[in-house]
Amino acid sequence: QVQLVESGGGLVQAGGSLRLSCAASGGTFSNVAMAWFRQAPGKDRMLVGNINRSGYSTYYVDSVKGRFTISRDNAKNTVYLQMNNLKPEDTAVYYCAATRGPYSTYVGNYDYWGQGTQVTVSS
Secondary structure, eight states, X not given: OOEEEEEOOEEEETTOOEEEEEEEEXXXXXXXXXXXXXXXXXXXXXXXXXXXXXXXXXXXXXXXXXXXXXXXXXXXXXEEEEEOSOOGGGOEEEEEEEESSSOOSOGGGOOEEOOOEEEEEEO
């Protein structure tokens, strides 16, 4: 069983930056692929991006490409989401997720989820 705890959310002005962290415990971190999702009020949970087990391969949705970066430190059992040039439309609850399967863009393929952290971007 993998437990995930996100941190680093908050309120930021448009154009600002935030770095989210997701600390994992209860399993072998290097055995799971990781992803960040977000959910805005009244909307479905959507993929932001993901990263494979080694950290050498990442994927981002078009709306965050060039602004967001996912990385992981397997020695620290932590995955990060660096968010730059934030926009009001990035406002959402951000979740990290883990899968023991191949890293995936599909929310249903993720087995473990954090509790989420709120990111609010003011205009």
